[in-house]
Structures are given as C-alpha cells and as structure tokens.
Amino acid sequence: MPKGRPVYKLTKELRQQLIECCAEHYVADPIGGIRQAINNGIQDALPPEKQQPYPKAVQSWQWLRKAVDARAMQLRVEEVRVPIPVTRELPDIKAFTTNELLNELMSRMLSMAQERMEAGIRDAIRSQLASMVLPQMATPTPPVPPKPKRLKIAVVGLLKRQEREIREEFEPIFDLKFLTTDVGAFRNGALTYQDYIFSTRFLSHKHTDQIARMGREHIKVNGTTALKEKLMEIYVYHKPTE
Numbered sequence: 001m002p003k004g005r006p007v008y009k010l011t012k013e014l015r016q017q018l019i020e021c022c023a024e025h026y027v028a029d030p031i032g033g034i035r036q037a038i039n040n041g042i043q044d045a046l047p048p049e050k051q052q053p054y055p056k057a058v059q060s061w062q063w064l065r066k067a068v069d070a071r072a073m074q075l076r077v078e079e080v081r082v083p084i085p086v087t088r089e090l091p092d093i094k095a096f097t098t099n100e101l102l103n104e105l106m107s108r109m110l111s112m113a114q115e116r117m118e119a120g121i122r123d124a125i126r127s128q129l130a131s132m133v134l135p136q137m138a139t140p141t142p143p144v145p146p147k148p149k150r151l152k153i154a155v156v157g158l159l160k161r162q163e164r165e166i167r168e169e170f171e172p173i174f175d176l177k178f179l180t181t182d183v184g185a186f187r188n189g190a191l192t193y194q195d196y197i198f199s200t201r202f203l204s205h206k207h208t209d210q211i212a213r214m215g216r217e218h219i220k221v222n223g224t225t226a227l228k229e230k231l232m233e234i235y236v237y238h239k240p241t242e
Contacts (some may be wrong), residue, residue, distance in 0.1 A: 010061070014046060018064070021045035023071035024202040027079075028157060028181075038068060044181070044204035079223040104236050109173060119144060150175040151238065155227065157181070157201030162224050170231055181207060196234065198227060 010018065022041030026034055035054050042051050058065050126141050152175045158166065163178045170176060181203065197211060198219050211218045221227045 010046075010050065014050070015061075018042065018045045019067045019071050020202050021204060022064070022068040023075055024157075026068060026072040027075045028159065028201055034065060034068060034072075037072075038064065041068070044206070101232065101236060105232055108235070112172065151234065152195040153177070153231065153234075154179055154197045156197070156199040156203065156207075158224070162200075165224060166227065166231075169228065170235075173235055174231065198230070200224070200227060 018041060021044050022034075022038045025032075025040045025044075026037035029037065038057060039054050042054075042057060052060065123144070150173060153170075154177045155163075155166065156179045158178055167176060167178075181201070196219060197216050198221055200221055200223060203218070208218060219230065221230060
C-alpha cells in the first residue's frame with residue numbers, strides 16, 4: 001500500500017464503491033474483523049494514489065467504519081430475505097411448473113446414477129470371468145464408452161458452510177470450483193473452470209476486468225438460494241458436452 005502520499009478527497013462514486021467493497025469483505029470474512037475488511041476493500045476499490053492503511057484511512061475518512069458496518073449488516077439481511085434476479089438471460093421457464101423442473105432434474109440424476117451402476121456391474125462381471133478362464137483363452141475387455149463431461153462451474157464469494165451445501169447437492173452433475181477474491185487464485189481458477197462464472201459478492205474492477213479479458217460471462221446472484229435456482233436451470237436446459 002503506498003506510503004507518504006497525500007490523501008485526496010474521494011468522489012461520490014469512489015466513496016460508495018469503497019463502502020460496498022469493504023462491506024463485502026466484512027460479510028465474507030467476519031472473523032478477520034472490520035479492520036482487515038477495510039484494508040482489503042481499500043486495495044480492491046481505490047486506485048493506488050488514494051490508498052492508505054487502516055489507521056490513516058479511518059482518521060481521514062471518519063465516516064468509513066460506521067458506513068461499512070451499516071452496509072455489512074444490510075447485506076447480511078438481504079442475503080437471507082431479498083433475492084435479487086440475475087442479469088443473465090436464461091431460457092424461458094414460464095411454461096414449466098416448479099414440480100416439473102424438479103421432476104426433470106431428479107429424472108436426469110437417477111439416469112446418471114443408473115448408468116454408473118450398470119457400468120460398475122459390467123466391469124465386475126468381466127473381471128470375474130477373466131479370473132476364471134485360462135490366460136490364453138481370455139479375450140480383451142472392450143473399452144467402456146467415455147462418460148459425458150460435466151459442465152464446469154466456478155463460484156466466487158461463498159463461505160465454507162455454503163460451499164459444502166452447494167457441493168453436496170450439485171457435485172454429481174457439475175464440475176465445481178470455489179474461488180476466493182485473491183487475484184492469483186481467481187485468475188488460475190477461472191481460466192480452468194470456464195463454462196460459467198458465478199459470484200455471490202461484490203467483485204472489484206480488477207476481477208471483472210480479468211473475466212472480460214478471458215472472454216467469460218459473469219453471473220451475479222444474491223445468496224445460495226438464487227445460486228441453486230440458476231444451477232438447476234442450467235442443468236435442465238444445457239446438456240453437458242460430449
């Protein structure tokens with residue numbers, strides 16, 4: 001963080017961006033405390049010439065700590081009570097009821113489980129037969145057709161308990177990757193997991209710029225409930241690539 005530089009007055013836009021980013025860090029990592037959240041938010045939201053460490057920041061911007069605390073509390077309430085629609089357009093599902101969507105998802109999951117079970121039984125039978133015949137009479141085992149590749153999904157900003165919840169429900173049908181907002185980890189993870197990139201928290205400009213440079217599409221959702229709905233829609237209407 002730059003030292004010895006003069007503190008400039010923040011524009012209204014920079015001020016709001018700083019409050020939002022600090023609050024997102026505070027909600028994502030409450031154990032780290034508001035001090036760490038403000039330090040991280042300053043680095044993510046402000047240009048280098050306007051950055052300063054926590055003690056000087058709260059002295060120069062006396063409104064900052066109170067505003068971050070209030071916005072973080074509001075975000076925690078919104079995550080539970082007020083889901084926000086995502087901006088990305090998905091296929092129209094008005095013609096389908098919730099039960100129909102759930103039935104379709106369940107049918108596909110059961111079909112995948114049945115295919116895996118049948119493949120396992122076939123392999124076990126082949127192995128048993130091979131052990132019962134003479135080596136010279138054994139016939140080569142025909143190759144098993146490759147399984148369809150799962151869609152690759154990257155999710156940024158979940159807490160550990162939320163990651164476990166999503167993994168338990170969707171790991172069988174998606175190739176999931178959970179990312180932090182650390183620049184290096186975010187870049188490497190997003191380059192590998194590139195079919196869909198979701199975020200449940202505010203992303204700074206350097207993160208969204210990274211996504212744009214990769215030519216990927218960023219889908220913002222608010223909380224795990226909205227994330228589950230979108231994952232279900234993607235699975236029902238987008239078949240995995242062969």
